[in-house]
Amino acid sequence: MFNLKNFRRLMLLNGSMYMCGEGAFLLLGNRPRITNLWSKIVDGENREWLSRVVVESTLPYEYALKEINGGILLECSGVEVNMPEGKLEVNDGLLRDINIAQTGHGSVRIQMSLEYPAVYKHAVYKGFPSRLVIGLDRSFITGLMSGKKIVVDPGHGGKDFGGRGPVSLLEKNVVMPIAVNLENVLKRIGAKVTLTRSSDKDISGEERAALALNVNADAYISIHTGASADSGMEGAATLYAPHDNGSARLALYIQEEIIKKLKVRDRGTAGQPGLARMDKRIPAVEVEVVTITNIVEEVFLRGLTIQERAAEGILNGLIKYFASDRLNAKGDK
């Protein structure tokens, strides 16, 4: 039935001018508009660990969420996209990417691609901007990683300073915060972490290998930077122990994930004869987080962002490794 109230609503939804006392105003350009989309890993109210996706808009709108193969689909109606359409890479270990598209007049599809299955919750927070918040439960990852024994080795130390940047940065110093960041994110998901050193001291390769053996490590991650007499060399590489024990596969996963996180040149993976001293039962890799002798990447290494992202990339590689292990174990049964 037609009445003025319905007419006003109709006018608003269809994007016409909203008439009011003092004249015509363009009210937020007609219908609700999605202005931003972002995600972050957060602790939930009940200590659950979540990938939180936030869709911000000028006004609320109708939506429906459903599970689809490999992800979750958010279908929105009566809303326009006011941001670039296409894929936003997330790569947080659970949420790979979010793809937003205007599929018709007032119809928007937002597809979240997941690495692993996840239960989700959602809520709309009214206000300005209006926020549709989707919490994706990351407990698959905690279940996978809980109790895993990981040895994290900040490379070099003491008199052995490793590579040196063109200005002054030393490899032995910058690998430390990356290792500590990795320790923290691993502990958050229930892994048991042992650092080979927590201060600036010399440790031999044999001592590092013995420590990994003593704790019966599920993986050994040595943190390094690339270094070269060629100042043009740049990017990340991951080296692996020359044993047929999963080290090469672990290196591939870590390399793939670190490149996604850091967006630097991919120098690939290769065998590292120096890791031959590691026990053959322990998958072992050496991650060269960018190249300290490159003038740009030395500056990168000084920043907290790359120190955090490198740790996140290594973690995501470890998660993929153990997830593929679990998959293989199931396949073998």
Added chain:
Amino acid sequence: MIAGRISIRTHVITEKDDIVDVVKKYTGKIASPGDIVAIAESVVAISQGRAILPDAVKPGILAKILCHFPGKEGSLAAPPSIQVAMEEVGAARFLLGVAAAGLGRLIGRRGDFFRVAGRQLALIDDFAGTMWPFDRHIVLGPKDTQKVVDRIKQVTGIDAVITDINDIGKVDILAATDGVDADALTSYLKDNPHGNDDQQTPIVVLISPENMSRINAAAQQG
């Protein structure tokens, strides 16, 4: 006075963009007269072609020496960015700034380098100071900021400011259209609504109380 604000994600702005077109495209159906559009200074600079790759810079001996001095201020860390900064203000003024910073440090005072060498140097982002794909660039501060905001007002009818906001809550308004009380805006911007890292929201619309009332009314009706 501001009653609300909304951050807008944009595409990756490059030197091929005209910042006025970018503002028009993303705020055209959001901002109304009375609102203020705030634009992050780094994207204005990038749209003006002020992002420089290191290969384009040949650091001189002075830049190579100065990069080893401890306590370098701001984001000037690598020889190429120091070279670019010296070319912006002249080597003599840059060195005076270094001397002033040294003396200032003796008496426990900070900020003398930029006071003497020039505030514009504080706007230079070294490598890693701007988000990908400009993280391998040195990004200078924007030029002709007053002309930029005036042109935005002329084309869109909306007031505009160019902001330099860091993550510790320091807000500088580099330019504002006539009638905008720049000092009054800082409290609305100090938590950096432009975001950082992957939050690519270089445009923020600050909503006036009058327009906010209409938005609230629409939200209730919807």
